[in-house]
Amino acid sequence: MSHPAPHPRKIIIDTDPGQDDAVAILLALASPELDVLGITVAAGNVPLPLTQKNARVICELAGRRDMKIFAGCDAPLAQRLVTAEHVHGKTGLDGIALPDPTMPLSPGHAVDFLIDTLRREPAGSVTLCPLGPLTNIATALAKAPDIAPKIAEIVLMGGAYFEVGNITPAAEFNIYVDPEAADIVFRSGVPIVVLPLDVTHKALTSREWVERMRGLGTEAGRAVASWTDFFERYDTAKYGSLGAPLHDPCVIAYLLQPDLFTGRQIHVAIELEGRHTRGMTVADWWRVTEGAPNAFFIGGVKRDAFFDLLTERIARL
Numbered sequence: 001m002s003h004p005a006p007h008p009r010k011i012i013i014d015t016d017p018g019q020d021d022a023v024a025i026l027l028a029l030a031s032p033e034l035d036v037l038g039i040t041v042a043a044g045n046v047p048l049p050l051t052q053k054n055a056r057v058i059c060e061l062a063g064r065r066d067m068k069i070f071a072g073c074d075a076p077l078a079q080r081l082v083t084a085e086h087v088h089g090k091t092g093l094d095g096i097a098l099p100d101p102t103m104p105l106s107p108g109h110a111v112d113f114l115i116d117t118l119r120r121e122p123a124g125s126v127t128l129c130p131l132g133p134l135t136n137i138a139t140a141l142a143k144a145p146d147i148a149p150k151i152a153e154i155v156l157m158g159g160a161y162f163e164v165g166n167i168t169p170a171a172e173f174n175i176y177v178d179p180e181a182a183d184i185v186f187r188s189g190v191p192i193v194v195l196p197l198d199v200t201h202k203a204l205t206s207r208e209w210v211e212r213m214r215g216l217g218t219e220a221g222r223a224v225a226s227w228t229d230f231f232e233r234y235d236t237a238k239y240g241s242l243g244a245p246l247h248d249p250c251v252i253a254y255l256l257q258p259d260l261f262t263g264r265q266i267h268v269a270i271e272l273e274g275r276h277t278r279g280m281t282v283a284d285w286w287r288v289t290e291g292a293p294n295a296f297f298i299g300g301v302k303r304d305a306f307f308d309l310l311t312e313r314i315a316r317l
């Protein structure tokens with residue numbers, strides 16, 4: 001008996017491109033298991049005018065001028081925007097010069113696209129994939145609480161526990177930029193999968209892999225090689241590690257092959273008050289509190305299989 005092809009999983013990617021966001025978006029667009037209903041853009045690595053432009057550059061590079069791309073919130077809920085040009089360069093996509101986009105933004109605000117899509121699609125059929133600060137997601141949940149039970153899962157890159165912070169000693173960038181938004185998301189009751197620095201710092205590129213990307217002889221391969229080369233210099237200077245941590249692609253790889261990852265269902269709280277720890281994900285890894293588990297917190301990845309998946313998919317573009 002023939003088995004019908006499984007329906008592609010419907011996702012919305014929320015992003016602040018960023019070179020690693022770009023690789024994640026290319027991975028998603030190259031994977032037929034995923035149906036990207038749209039891309040919502042947040043301010044983060046660089047301000048919104050640049051992140052929304054970068055999202056269009058990436059989709060055009062993937063030959064997806066049809067993709068719906070919505071600009072979202074341009075500032076966090078309760079504090080001024082902190083950006084990361086020191087990591088991503090002033091454009092947010094430094095490393096290779098790509099043509100300005102010609103595809104338009106979709107009309108309307110990203111938050112309204114999130115709400116309208118979740119209200120329209122069957123309950124439990126759409127997964128949200130935040131790759132940056134959680135401002136758009138939190139704003140949608142606050143504006144339309146009825147969407148929370150309709151979200152299948154939120155699979156996000158953010159936070160850290162054993163790996164501690166990358167923007168402060170205690171906090172990871174995506175959470176630190178908008179801790180109030182993260183608090184709303186982590187207290188929403190929506191099933192959450194967290195890909196923190198604990199796992200993304202194990203997804204380090206190698207020189208051999210970057211050259212394999214360049215050797216694909218495609219625009220996408222050249223861009224991925226150039227982006228990861230640029231992105232690597234920051235982590236090498238800071239951590240002494242060789243290789244760039246592919247933070248955001250871990251989210252998409254988890255959707256495609258969850259067995260590559262290991263983690264625990266635990267309670268994760270967002271620190272809002274700490275003078276030195278604001279934006280920290282307080283992950284109860286050892287279950288020492290009564291906090292009800294609210295997140296699947298990932299700590300391990302099969303690194304070689306992760307990069308094999310990435311190579312095979314990027315080569316399709």
Ligand code: RIB
Binds near residue numbers: 016131132157166247
């Ligand atoms: O801390 C890493 C995260 O911050 C990644 O999503 C990167 O793109 C930046 O947004």
Ligand code: CA
Binds near residue numbers: 021248
């Ligand atoms: Ca990002």
